[in-house]
Amino acid sequence: MKFDAVPKEQWSQWEAYVDTVLIPWSALCGSEMPWEMHARLALVRDVMEPLERAFAGRVLTIPAVHYGVGDAGWQEVSTVARMCRVRGVAFVVVAAPHVPTGMCTEAVDLIVCPDGAYIVKEGQWVVWEQPMHPLVALWNTSIV
Amino acid sequence: MAREHEEQPMHPHAPRRQMTRRQFLSYTLGAAGAFMAGGVIIPMIRFAIDPLLKPKAVVPFVKVAELSQISSQPVSYSFQTLQIDGWIEKNVEQTAWIAKSSAGELFALSPVCKHLGCTIDWNSNPQHPNEFFCPCHAARYTPEGKNLAIAPAPLDEYEVKIENGFVYLGGIRPNTIAT
Structure with missing residues (x-):
């Protein structure tokens, strides 16, 4: 579900079930042409939508992180992910146009890109190749 | 005087x-x-x-599958419907789980879990074979969509029409086959 679809009055009932946050990250720096920005956002949208549709009852999509020069954008995503953890979120997923070049952060469990899903393994982003959806595999490591 | x-x-x-x-x-x-x-x-x-004064929009039926392919084992079929939202018209992809009941009646279930709206899958959890299972919070349903755990209601179903050996699906309504 998207953040704007959550009524304040209902959140206390849903909070226990919605333990995963989806952060859209468009990885823009501002120097892109308008059509390049559009294409980048479309890439992120295309990886987000199937996730949102399939796991609408457990994944909360929050407002996107858009701009950052160099690794600054990814650092911003990492900071947001860490703050989500502070709030009590159990899993953080990032929808991105590509795998970040910056360092891995333990605050992010999974990155979903147009070319596949990536998890952190030994400090590196490793492509997920198992048939089970990586998010479901992550959830299976915990009991709701 | x-x-x-x-x-x-x-x-x-x-x-x-x-x-x-x-x-x-x-x-x-x-x-x-x-x-x-x-x-x-x-x-x-x-x-x-x-x-309120306008007549209720009738959802057109869409050809989805061949009747001969339908068995008692639910199979997922995807199809597109035209969604009109104000001035915006777009094709929306939908999915239905189609099967025949033990009485031979054909039905098509919505894949949207009645708990919090995730997408259910058939036979995806080895601990609960031959059931619809929701990966989000482990809601379970019978092949006819009857809620077994977590979910408060049975899976919704599509209106079904059979013509010339093909299965057509229409609008979504509350489940009528789960007992």
Whole structure:
């Protein structure tokens, strides 16, 4: 579900079930042409939508992180992910146009890109190749 | 003299039943005001309740599968429907789990979990074979969509029509086959 679809009055009932946050990250720096920005956002949208549709009852999509020069954008995503953890979120997923070049952060469990899903393994982003959806595999490591 | 006096009306100041000028003006102004107010308010009310006055949109049936392919094992079929939202028209991909009940009746279930709206899958959890299973919070359903755990209601179903050996699906309605 998207953040704007959550009524304040209902959140206390849903909070226990919605333990995963989806952060859209468009990885823009501002120097892109308008059509390049559009294409980048479309890439992120295309990886987000199937996730949102399939796991609408457990994944909360929050407002996107858009701009950052160099690794600054990814650092911003990492900071947001860490703050989500502070709030009590159990899993953080990032929808991105590509795998970040910056360092891995333990605050992010999974990155979903147009070319596949990536998890952190030994400090590196490793492509997920198992048939089970990586998010479901992550959830299976915990009991709701 | 006394006779002339007797010919006078008994009640010379009795109230007359004619409308006074003041009453006439009040009524006329009231009627004109009501007419003008009605001219403004009635279209506003008509605009506000317009959706209720319109006939309910009929969801067109879409050809989804061959009848001969349907068995008692639920199979997922994807199809597209045209969604009109204001001025925006777009094709929306939908999915249905189609199967035949033990009585041989064909049905098509919505894949949307009735707990919190995730997408259910068939036979995806080894601990609960031959059931629909929701990966989000482990809601479970029978092949006919009856809720077994977590979910508060059975899976919704599509309206089904069979024509010339093909299965057509229409709008979504509450489950009628789960017992």
